[in-house]
Each structure stands twice: as structure tokens, then as C-alpha cells.
Amino acid sequence: MTASLVIACASNSDAILAANLAASPLLAGGVPLHVQRGAPSAAIAYNRAIDATDSDLILFVHHDVYLPKGWDILLERRLTDLAQRHPDWALAGAYGVAADYRQFGPVWTSSLGEIIGRVPLQPEPVVSFDEMLILLRRSSGLRFDETQPGWHMYGTDIVCHARASGKGAYAVGLPCIHNDRFHDALGMDFTESYRWMQTKWPQFLPIQTPVTKLSRSGLHLMRERWNMRKSLAMREGGAVHTGAHPAELAARCGWADLTPSAV
Incomplete structure (x- = not known):
């Protein structure tokens, strides 16, 4: 599995x-x-990465994410289960x-300062991903x-592309550390991404994202x-300082x- 994976x-x-993902x-x-x-x-950064690599599986990860020991072995087990249940899968997160x-x-x-998200007992189809970690199957063509x-909502956009093309996106249970800084508010760049998504995907609205609900009204x-x-x-x-060692x-x-x- 690791032979076909690039981060x-x-x-x-x-x-x-260096303190997180590279460690x-x-x-x-x-x-x-x-x-x-x-x-x-x-989107431009990640498409450049797609073009610059040739692995079957491309794992798009934020630089402040840490993948614990044995994570790659767990990933292999999760993807084996996913492929057996949903052979047409395109994305996992x-x-x-x-x-x-x-x-x-x-x-x-x-x-x-906490663990978020319930543990999926099997691959769960999703309509949105947090962008911290998204696995793309190159053969999906996405x-x-x-x-x-x-830099916002591309995790929702790529899932919408998968849905529109009849392919699947799944949460599969991949525990990891997001050593992210505290966010006090949503900036205008988030609003720009929100409006862009409203215009692009009206057929899928409303969509609950990890941050807020995408709706027609925008309320x-x-x-x-x-x-x-x-x-x-x-x-x-409740936030934890990002200087804490991710291990x-x-x-x-x-x-x-x-x-x-x-x-």
C-alpha cells in the first residue's frame, strides 16, 4: 500500500x-x-501535486497534521474494507x-482542545470533508x-465533484492529530469561498460542512x-497551544x- 501512496x-x-507532518x-x-x-x-497547489506525482493514492494533508505510528498500516486496512464495500470509491478522509x-x-x-467526530463502524458516505486530510484515488479522474x-471549502467542492460523477466519498476512521491554531472568527476569504460554492452547486444545497451549513440564503x-x-x-x-508535541x-x-x- 505505501508503495502506491504519496503525501x-x-x-x-x-x-x-517539520514539527508536525514531516515528523x-x-x-x-x-x-x-x-x-x-x-x-x-x-486547488492550484493540489493540482500541481497531482501533475508532479504518479502514485495511485494521493494523500492531501495540512502541514500541521501529525500521523501517529502505524497510521499507514491502519490506512491499508481501512482501504481494503472500503474497496470491498464500495469498489467505485474516489475519496476517503x-x-x-x-x-x-x-x-x-x-x-x-x-x-x-478535544477529539471531535464519532467513530465510523464502517465506511460512511459524506457530503463534505475537513480539508486537513483528504485521500484521492488517481484513477477516479477527479x-x-x-x-x-x-483555501477554504475545497474539501466540500471535491466531494461534490465525486457525487456529480457518480463516485463515492467516505469517512473511514483514521485517527490523527490536527495541531491547528485557534480560530477566533471567519474572515472575508471564507465568505468568498462560501459564495462561490453557493453559485457552483445549487443542486446539492443545503450542504453541512465541518464549519457551517452551505445554504441558498446564506443565513x-x-x-x-x-x-x-x-x-x-x-x-x-479550551484551545491547546500548538507548541505541544504532536506525538x-x-x-x-x-x-x-x-x-x-x-x-
Whole structure:
């Protein structure tokens, strides 16, 4: 499995990359890491990574994600199960939202200071992914839309592409550490991505994403901003500093070793 896997990352910080994703044990085991720097958007960065590599499986991962020991072995087991149940799968992810709004993980997020997402007992079809980790099957023919602005909601857009082409996207249960900084509010770049998605995919609306609901009216975006303002102090108090060692965070989550014999 690892022979057909490449990790692709768009990074603007060598320090964050070195402390998190590049410190993941599977990289020492020989899984290649392809880093894109200076791209104007996530979609352009990731399509460049698709064109620059030839592996069957491309794992798009944020630079502040840590994959614990045995993660690659667990991935192989999860994908074997996925292929048996859904041979036409195109995408798999660590954190996704189902059509009925259930959110599947589990993932540790430092920005919230907790493990989020229920554990899927089997591959669960989703309508949106958190962008922290998305696995793309090259043979699906999927690519990211380079007209999409910025660095938000491309996890929802690529799932919509899969749905429109009759292919599947699934949350499969891949515990990992997202050592992400605290987010106090949603910026105007998020609004730009939201409006772009509204225009592009009206046939799929509403779509619950990990952050907010994409709706025709857009009122959910306004509501989310209001809720984030009201909960600012509570959320900030629960966040964990990103200087915490991700391997220690993994151990505290019970994910020090994810090999099948240890799970």
C-alpha cells in the first residue's frame, strides 16, 4: 500500500511542517512527501501535486497534521474494507460530514482542545470533508477546480465533484492529530469561498460542512459568525497551544500506536 501512496502538502512554514507532518513516522518509513509552496490557492497547489506525482493514492494533508505510528498500516486496512464495500470509491478522509449532518472522525484538534467526530463502524458516505486530510484515488479522474478562490471549502467542492460523477466519498476512521491554531472568527476569504460554492452547486444545497451549513440564503454563515462571537472566550479557553508535541498529544488520545495489533 505505501508503495502506491504519496503525501502532498501545501505549506508556507517549514517550521510547522517539520514539527508536525514531516515528523510523522510513516515518512521515515519511506512514504514520499511532495511539498508545494507559493501557490495562490489550494486547488492550484493540489493540482500541481497531482501533475508532479504518479502514485495511485494521493494523500492531501495540512502541514500541521501529525500521523501517529502505524497510521499507514491502519490506512491499508481501512482501504481494503472500503474497496470491498464500495469498489467505485474516489475519496476517503479523516473527518467528514454525512448528508444527515452526522460528523465522523475521530480527530484531535488543538484549536478546540478535544477529539471531535464519532467513530465510523464502517465506511460512511459524506457530503463534505475537513480539508486537513483528504485521500484521492488517481484513477477516479477527479481534480480540484482551479477557479475556486483561496483555501477554504475545497474539501466540500471535491466531494461534490465525486457525487456529480457518480463516485463515492467516505469517512473511514483514521485517527490523527490536527495541531491547528485557534480560530477566533471567519474572515472575508471564507465568505468568498462560501459564495462561490453557493453559485457552483445549487443542486446539492443545503450542504453541512465541518464549519457551517452551505445554504441558498446564506443565513447560516451569518449565524455561525454570531455564534463564534458569543463563544469566543469559551473556545479560546479550551484551545491547546500548538507548541505541544504532536506525538504526546497522540499518546494522550490513546493513539500512540495505531497498528492493528495495538488498536
